[in-house]
Amino acid sequence: MRKIVSIALVMLCVAPFLALAAGQKDNTPVKLEYWTVYEKDSALNKIFEAAAANVKASNNIDVTIVNKGDAGFRELLTASAMSQSGPDIVFNWTGMADIVTGGRQGLHYPLNKDNLFTKDELSNLLLLDSCTDPTTGDVYGTAYGNNYIAVAYNKTMMEQAGIDWKSFPPKWTYDEFLAVCKKLKAAGITPFGYANKEGIFADWWHSFSFPSYVDKISDVIPYYSKKPIYNDVFGDFCKNWKGFYDAGYYLDGGNTISINDLWGQFTAKKCAIIPLFPALYSIYVKALGEDTVGIMEWPSMGGHGKLAMANPIYGDAIGITKWTKHPKEAALYLKQLVFNKDIVTQFVAAGLFPVDKRMKLSDFNMPGAELKRFAAVHQTLPTYPEGHAFWTREYSSVTEKFCNSMILGQITPQQYAAEIEAVLK
Amino acid sequence: MLIFSLQGWSYLRPQGFNQLKNYLDLLNDPHFYATMLNNVLIIVSVVPVVAVISLAFAQAIFSRIPGYKIYTFLFFIPVILPDVVVARVLTEILNKVGPLNAVLNAIGLNFLAKDWLGAPGLSLFSIIVSLIWKNIGFALILFLARLTTIDIGIYEAAEIDGATSTQKYFSITLPLLSATIKIYIVLQVIGLMAFLFNYIHVMTAGGPGYSSTVLEYFIYLNIFRLQEIGRGSAAGIILMLVTTVFIYYFVFRTTRAEREAGR
Numbered sequence: 175m176r177k178i179v180s181i182a183l184v185m186l187c188v189a190p191f192l193a194l195a196a197g198q199k200d201n202t203p204v205k206l207e208y209w210t211v212y213e214k215d216s217a218l219n220k221i222f223e224a225a226a227a228n229v230k231a232s233n234n235i236d237v238t239i240v241n242k243g244d245a246g247f248r249e250l251l252t253a254s255a256m257s258q259s260g261p262d263i264v265f266n267w268t269g270m271a272d273i274v275t276g277g278r279q280g281l282h283y284p285l286n287k288d289n290l291f292t293k294d295e296l297s298n299l300l301l302l303d304s305c306t307d308p309t310t311g312d313v314y315g316t317a318y319g320n321n322y323i324a325v326a327y328n329k330t331m332m333e334q335a336g337i338d339w340k341s342f343p344p345k346w347t348y349d350e351f352l353a354v355c356k357k358l359k360a361a362g363i364t365p366f367g368y369a370n371k372e373g374i375f376a377d378w379w380h381s382f383s384f385p386s387y388v389d390k391i392s393d394v395i396p397y398y399s400k401k402p403i404y405n406d407v408f409g410d411f412c413k414n415w416k417g418f419y420d421a422g423y424y425l426d427g428g429n430t431i432s433i434n435d436l437w438g439q440f441t442a443k444k445c446a447i448i449p450l451f452p453a454l455y456s457i458y459v460k461a462l463g464e465d466t467v468g469i470m471e472w473p474s475m476g477g478h479g480k481l482a483m484a485n486p487i488y489g490d491a492i493g494i495t496k497w498t499k500h501p502k503e504a505a506l507y508l509k510q511l512v513f514n515k516d517i518v519t520q521f522v523a524a525g526l527f528p529v530d531k532r533m534k535l536s537d538f539n540m541p542g543a544e545l546k547r548f549a550a551v552h553q554t555l556p557t558y559p560e561g562h563a564f565w566t567r568e569y570s571s572v573t574e575k576f577c578n579s580m581i582l583g584q585i586t587p588q589q590y591a592a593e594i595e596a597v598l599k
Numbered sequence: 600m601l602i603f604s605l606q607g608w609s610y611l612r613p614q615g616f617n618q619l620k621n622y623l624d625l626l627n628d629p630h631f632y633a634t635m636l637n638n639v640l641i642i643v644s645v646v647p648v649v650a651v652i653s654l655a656f657a658q659a660i661f662s663r664i665p666g667y668k669i670y671t672f673l674f675f676i677p678v679i680l681p682d683v684v685v686a687r688v689l690t691e692i693l694n695k696v697g698p699l700n701a702v703l704n705a706i707g708l709n710f711l712a713k714d715w716l717g718a719p720g721l722s723l724f725s726i727i728v729s730l731i732w733k734n735i736g737f738a739l740i741l742f743l744a745r746l747t748t749i750d751i752g753i754y755e756a757a758e759i760d761g762a763t764s765t766q767k768y769f770s771i772t773l774p775l776l777s778a779t780i781k782i783y784i785v786l787q788v789i790g791l792m793a794f795l796f797n798y799i800h801v802m803t804a805g806g807p808g809y810s811s812t813v814l815e816y817f818i819y820l821n822i823f824r825l826q827e828i829g830r831g832s833a834a835g836i837i838l839m840l841v842t843t844v845f846i847y848y849f850v851f852r853t854t855r856a857e858r859e860a861g862r
Contacts, residue, residue, distance in 0.1 A: 249823040255611045256828070279611045279826065372804045427695030429807075430716040571825045579808040584719050597825065
């Protein structure tokens with residue numbers, strides 16, 4: 175009996191090594207895990223799966239798409255980074271500066287190292303600068319589709335308020351946007367849906383609108399440096415932002431609603447205007463019908479700076495984790511997302527724009543006339559991808575915590591600025 | 600965590616030992632004191648209020664008032680429900696456009712309809728009330744369990760001596776419950792120091808600002824949101840020390856005092 179137990183124990187100890195050796199010999203696929211925030215049935219998730227099927231067929235790489243949900247994604251990633259384990263590929267929303275911050279934190283494997291992406295391949299990527307650490311030149315990821323900051327509006331509710339949405343300009347000024355909100359409010363319709371319990375919504379508003387308040391992108395640079403944050407421009411911006419809340423243009427009680435509850439406000443017709451991202455367009459259309467959902471630019475917050483008329487394109491990004499054992503295989507998956515025309519066609523059909531500079535939007539079919547019209551405007555306006563570069567995790571954390579308080583008048587813009595400065599030290 | 604708290608960090612990478620800098624930074628941070636104060640406010644509000652209400656209900660149920668079984672069940676429901684569920688339900692009720700304010704408006708008490716979770720002065724208060732509601736059931740069962748083990752003969756002897764109900768309660772019941780009350784206080788304080796995350800995260804996310812942030816949530820914010828691993832770890836060590844000191848003082852010192860008093 176004792177012998178049998180001893181043999182069994184030895185077998186148990188040796189078995190994993192034998193399995194490992196056997197696995198290396200045969201044609202076992204390389205297994206990769208990709209964490210995203212999109213729902214399993216979402217259009218984008220299906221494209222990620224299609225790309226995974228491609229690398230499985232062509233390179234025998236198994237990519238498992240894991241939906242981690244929006245809430246807590248970053249926290250899970252932080253825990254992974256600390257334990258140096260977890261996914262091989264990670265989604266990074268509001269890519270741009272955030273993916274560079276992640277790279278500096280040791281989250282991402284530089285794409286320019288070990289020939290993961292060749293120089294030619296990198297040079298074909300739009301928004302490359304935004305994923306590149308300016309000090310080291312390391313490229314920490316890539317956008318997989320050009321995203322845009324916009325708002326969706328309910329045409330029927332506009333008509334109920336006597337607003338001729340057909341006469342909307344290609345891109346509205348803040349005054350035009352305010353005039354629409356005022357009419358909606360007068361008609362008893364809540365103009366803007368928001369959900370700001372965590373402050374994330376206000377943080378978007380801050381990071382998307384603030385660059386449009388100034389004339390050139392260098393004007394916003396001081397706001398993430400160690401210089402004093404508060405000045406007249408910042409003060410005016412905050413004043414307008416608070417004024418928008420005080421005028422009752424936001425959904426009442428929205429400050430205590432979770433970000434996960436935001437999208438339902440628009441589809442439940444509790445408000446006429448709502449933030450829009452490409453992945454949400456199909457959800458809104460599905461709920462309300464294509465004829466009801468209009469798309470407009472994200473409004474600036476009162477500024478009439480030159481960048482208010484720029485095109486707020488940004489890109490959800492994707493990166494390879496620093497701890498992966500298979501960076502080359504992970505890079506092959508990324509290349510599927512940005513260079514494979516079939517995959518890019520699917521991204522465009524979901525509302526995103528191609529990242530590969532060689533591909534033109536006009537070569538693809540956009541879903542729906544409204545999105546097509548909006549995309550055409552995007553094609554002609556200048557862009558300010560750098561604008562998003564001032565959105566960093568350090569800045570974001572404090573805006574999420576305190577911009578809510580500033581809007582509600584619980585702290586002054588000066589105190590808000592002081593909180594940002596304290597974190598940026 | 601102790602090692603993390605003594606290291607300097609560049610984002611998520613340790614940069615070597617930096618002595619007590621994380622602790623000194625923490626002690627210079629006014630938000631740290633604000634969160635500590637929130638913990639203290641929660642403890643001094645929840646512990647006595649829950650104790651008094653639970654003792655009263657436990658006595659009433661022990662006296663077998665009509666429907667006592669239903670009351671016991673109803674009070675215990677919040678205890679068996681997951682914290683996240685309780686917090687989510689309360690969030691819906693207390694929302695500015697939620698049913699509580701709707702009822703207040705409907706009955707003409709508009710002046711009482713407030714932004715319960717969104718105003719700095721009210722968010723912590725709302726959490727305190729929620730915690731009181733949630734914790735009554737646990738304390739009730741604890742006290743009830745002790746009450747059922749008290750020898751009825753003691754009460755009978757007191758009645759023969761002419762003791763009134765009030766005298767019996769304060770001279771027999773409460774002294775015999777004192778050990779249970781002490782256990783209750785220790786468990787509650789530990790819970791209110793280190794196990795509030797679910798409520799804070801779901802109901803207010805610690806806001807507005809830091810107005811409803813407690814030390815446990817402050818640790819989470821620092822480590823996972825601000826990625827200040829050193830500061831967050833230092834706060835974790837302080838939380839552990841504070842809780843340990845309390846338990847030592849409360850359990851060991853009071854026990855010794857009781858022994859010396861020959862009780």
